Amino acid sequence: MAEPHDVGPVSLAVRGLQHAFGLGEARKQVLFDIDLDIHAGELTVLMGASGSGKTTLLTLVAALRSVEQGSVRLLGQELCGASEAQRVQMRRQLGFIFQAHNLHESLSALQNVRLGLAVHGGEAAQAWAQAGRHLLAQLGLAERLHHVPAQLSGGQKQRVAIARALVGNPVVVLADEPTAALDRESALQVVHLLKALARERGTTVVMVTHDSKVLALADRIITMEQGRLVDDRRSAAGF
Numbered sequence: 255m256a257e258p259h260d261v262g263p264v265s266l267a268v269r270g271l272q273h274a275f276g277l278g279e280a281r282k283q284v285l286f287d288i289d290l291d292i293h294a295g296e297l298t299v300l301m302g303a304s305g306s307g308k309t310t311l312l313t314l315v316a317a318l319r320s321v322e323q324g325s326v327r328l329l330g331q332e333l334c335g336a337s338e339a340q341r342v343q344m345r346r347q348l349g350f351i352f353q354a355h356n357l358h359e360s361l362s363a364l365q366n367v368r369l370g371l372a373v374h375g376g377e378a379a380q381a382w383a384q385a386g387r388h389l390l391a392q393l394g395l396a397e398r399l400h401h402v403p404a405q406l407s408g409g410q411k412q413r414v415a416i417a418r419a420l421v422g423n424p425v426v427v428l429a430d431e432p433t434a435a436l437d438r439e440s441a442l443q444v445v446h447l448l449k450a451l452a453r454e455r456g457t458t459v460v461m462v463t464h465d466s467k468v469l470a471l472a473d474r475i476i477t478m479e480q481g482r483l484v485d486d487r488r489s490a491a492g493f
């Protein structure tokens with residue numbers, strides 16, 4: 255079958271995933287029988303109405319929440335039944351872009367980005383500073399490297415948080431509405447950057463969004479409805 259680009263290996267495999275919140279009478283099942291293969295090197299978008307389970311699914315595959323029923327294999331490792339310590343280990347390979355940016359108020363944009371790196375010191379310190387500057391510049395913040403969060407707008411803070419998530423070269427990037435606070439130009443910078451990482455480094459990018467600017471650039475769009483996957487389509491979007 256013709257594909258718009260070479261599809262990379264499966265980096266995330268979900269089988270028979272169910273999830274419920276609460277116990278007893280308060281128990282509410284929010285995910286039903288999710289089967290899904292996500293490929294490296296692609297920008298995959300998850301969309302669907304509010305409450306359809308997108309964030310729950312994202313946090314389960316991100317090892318942020320424990321998988322109780324079914325199977326989630328992330329980079330070959332089973333998350334169902336994994337200990338908290340194993341999940342912490344797993345999370346080190348991931349880049350998270352979530353809405354609350356949690357920037358350190360007393361640190362500059364560049365210093366905040368540095369917090370995204372597990373390794374510091376020596377050559378690594380020089381390399382990070384270069385990578386951090388480059389990322390911030392790609393996100394339109396070249397003039398804001400030394401500003402602290404109080405001197406940045408909401409959208410600029412969001413972009414600093416995105417640079418922080420990406421500076422450690424994560425193999426998998428998980429993002430929840432990363433462009434919600436951004437104007438059109440900044441949103442496109444973010445999506446182009448994520449797509450370039452997918453293409454050039456084989457990064458797996460999974461993003462929850464309703465943003466039509468993002469949808470236009472996605473390789474694949476998966477739609478959820480009431481806790482189930484109801485549509486899954488590939489796009490021929492060029493880069």
Ligand SMILES: Nc1ncnc2c1ncn2[C@@H]1O[C@H](COP(=O)(O)OP(=O)(O)OP(=O)(O)O)[C@@H](O)[C@H]1O
Pocket residue numbers: 275276284302303304305306307308309310311
């Ligand atoms: N911690 C929780 N405890 C109980 N119920 C929850 C919890 N988190 C989410 N839910 C419920 O699970 C369902 C799915 O929520 P989820 O946040 O995954 O949906 P979503 O598709 O991401 O929605 P939105 O687009 O509004 O963010 C909703 O009915 C929500 O109320």
